[in-house]
Amino acid sequence: MFSRKDFIIKSTLAAGAGTIGLEALAATENKTTMKTKPPLIIATWKNLKATEAGWLSLQKGGSSLDAVEAGAMVPEADPADMSVGYGGLPDRDGKVTLDACIMDYKGNAGSVAFLENIMHPISVARKVMEKTPHVMLSGDGAFQFAIENGFKKENLLIDKAKEKWLEWKKESKYEPVINIELHDTIGVLAIDANNHIAGACTTSGLAYKVHGRVGDSPIIGAGMYVDDEVGGACATGVGELVMKTLGSFLIVELMRQGMTPQQACEEAIRRIVKKYDCSKSQATSPSTKKGDIGAYSIQTGFMYSLYAENENRIVEVEKHID
Ligand code: SD4
Numbered sequence: 001m002f003s004r005k006d007f008i009i010k011s012t013l014a015a016g017a018g019t020i021g022l023e024a025l026a027a028t029e030n031k032t033t034m035k036t037k038p039p040l041i042i043a044t045w046k047n048l049k050a051t052e053a054g055w056l057s058l059q060k061g062g063s064s065l066d067a068v069e070a071g072a073m074v075p076e077a078d079p080a081d082m083s084v085g086y087g088g089l090p091d092r093d094g095k096v097t098l099d100a101c102i103m104d105y106k107g108n109a110g111s112v113a114f115l116e117n118i119m120h121p122i123s124v125a126r127k128v129m130e131k132t133p134h135v136m137l138s139g140d141g142a143f144q145f146a147i148e149n150g151f152k153k154e155n156l157l158i159d160k161a162k163e164k165w166l167e168w169k170k171e172s173k174y175e176p177v178i179n180i181e182l183h184d185t186i187g188v189l190a191i192d193a194n195n196h197i198a199g200a201c202t203t204s205g206l207a208y209k210v211h212g213r214v215g216d217s218p219i220i221g222a223g224m225y226v227d228d229e230v231g232g233a234c235a236t237g238v239g240e241l242v243m244k245t246l247g248s249f250l251i252v253e254l255m256r257q258g259m260t261p262q263q264a265c266e267e268a269i270r271r272i273v274k275k276y277d278c279s280k281s282q283a284t285s286p287s288t289k290k291g292d293i294g295a296y297s298i299q300t301g302f303m304y305s306l307y308a309e310n311e312n313r314i315v316e317v318e319k320h321i322d
Contacts (some may be wrong), residue, residue, distance in 0.1 A: 038191035038291050040308035041067050044236045045184050048314065050074040051307035054190055064198035065104045065126070067190035072100070072122040072200040075186050079158050083184035086119050087158045088204025090165050092172065093211040096156040099203050099218035100125045101136075105196035105228035111218040113138040117153045118146045122202045125218070135220065156204075168208050185217055187224050187234025191291065199226040201234050215239025221249030230256045231292070233265070236302075241272050261294030269296050 041054035054071035062070070076085030083089065090096045100121035101111035110129025112121050113136060124146045128137050137145050147153065185203035192198075201224040203217040216239035217223035223239065225248035226232030233251035235242045242248070247268050254264035272278060278298050295304055295317045302317040 036291055036293070036306070036308040038195055038308075039064075039193050040291065040306065041071060041188065041190040042293060042307075043071055043189075043305045044187045044234060044302075045305070046303055046314055047071070047075060047184075047186055047188075047305045048307075048312050049078075050186060050188065051305040051312055054188060055307040055312065058190065058192055062192070063104075063194075064190040064192040064196050065102070067192065068188040068198045068200035069102065069122055069126055071188040071190070072102075072186055072202045073120055075184065076120050076122060076202055079160075081184055082161055082164075082204075083207075084186055084203055085121065086154070086156045087161060088156060089161050089207035090157055091205075091211045091213065092169075092208045094157065094162070094165055095211060096161070096204055097211070097213075098156075099205055099215055099223075100201060101218045101220055101224055102126050102129060102198070102200045103220060103224060103226050103232075104129070104198050105226065107227070109135050109220045111136045111220060112142040112146075113214040113218040114212060115139070115142040115146070117143065117156060118151050119154050119156065120151070122200050124149070124151060125200075125202075136218065138214070165208070172208075185223075185236045187217075187236055189224075189226065189232045189234060197226045197228055197232050199224040199232045199234055206239070216242035216247070219243060219246075221246045223248060225249045225252050227252050227256070231261060233261075233268075237298070241276055241278065244276070245272055247272070261292045262296070263294070265294040265296035269298060273298060 039058045041051050043050045050071040053074050054067035057067040057070040075081040079087030081087060085098060088096045095116060098115045098121040099113050102122060102125045103109040108129050110125040112124045112128060115121050118124060124142065127149050128134060187201040189199045201217045205215045216235060222243045224234040230252050233248040235247045250268045251264040254267055255261060259267065297317050304315050306313055306315055
């Protein structure tokens with residue numbers, strides 16, 4: 001069980017663990033430690049309902065793939081979440097366009113990009129993975145595929161999002177300031193009872209983006225990546241930075257070379273910060289390696305949700321790159 005002290009964990013926390021059974025959080029230099037063990041599900045940001053849905057799926061014998069899909073579907077259908085699916089803020093032309101990807105423990109992957117009018121892009125991504133020889137479908141083609149596979153055409157632009165867009169249009173100033181926007185792209189990673197990992201990521205992307213813009217979230221290796229031998233990672237923040245560094249793949253590869261999830265997150269973000277202007281951006285990546293969890297953030301305010309050992313909690317991540 002987690003203690004109250006563990007509830008708020010600094011960004012410097014590294015959750016270290018082995019590959020089976022009880023996992024102990026291994027501290028790296030001056031890091032907090034905690035213990036957890038699979039099965040588990042983590043999600044970026046405050047997404048306790050998503051981790052709960054994924055956890056319930058795991059409890060019913062669902063696979064990690066079922067769990068991450070169930071988790072991602074929660075904010076997709078929630079109009080209060082204005083960064084994902086239904087209720088998402090539109091692009092500069094007033095269109096809600098969605099990006100999502102999913103990956104299983106065998107390395108199968110599916111994704112959709114620039115998809116409109118479909119409530120659950122994550123489920124379409126899964127269908128792409130399971131029913132086509134392809135990995136990614138985009139735009140009209142992705143929409144056609146969704147309709148052919150039984151998804152309903154729906155208007156995703158809610159009144160509140162439309163009002164915000166109309167307000168934005170008065171100045172039409174495009175400035176992605178992720179944390180201030182309270183963006184909420186969801187990346188989910190789960191490890192099931194068979195110790196297999198899966199990941200999902202879903203978003204409406206940056207608000208007021210150029211029509212046609214696709215971010216990191218549907219790009220396997222950028223917004224999310226899992227490898228059953230190593231672990232997984234997902235990213236949230238300004239997607240352009242994550243795409244240029246293939247952030248999630250990088251983190252998994254760094255873990256493969258022996259870094260803890262925390263060290264790997266820190267190193268990946270260090271590279272972004274070194275190379276690019278990050279003054280208005282954030283790129284954060286919780287990752288898990290058979291029960292180890294790491295998280296790192298350029299800006300303050302990042303947190304992730306974790307359901308493990310029958311407890312659903314928020315883990316706050318403090319800024320620690322200046
Ligand atoms: C994107 N990475 O489209 C997404 C945005 C995001 O929290 O993560 N927002 O670039």
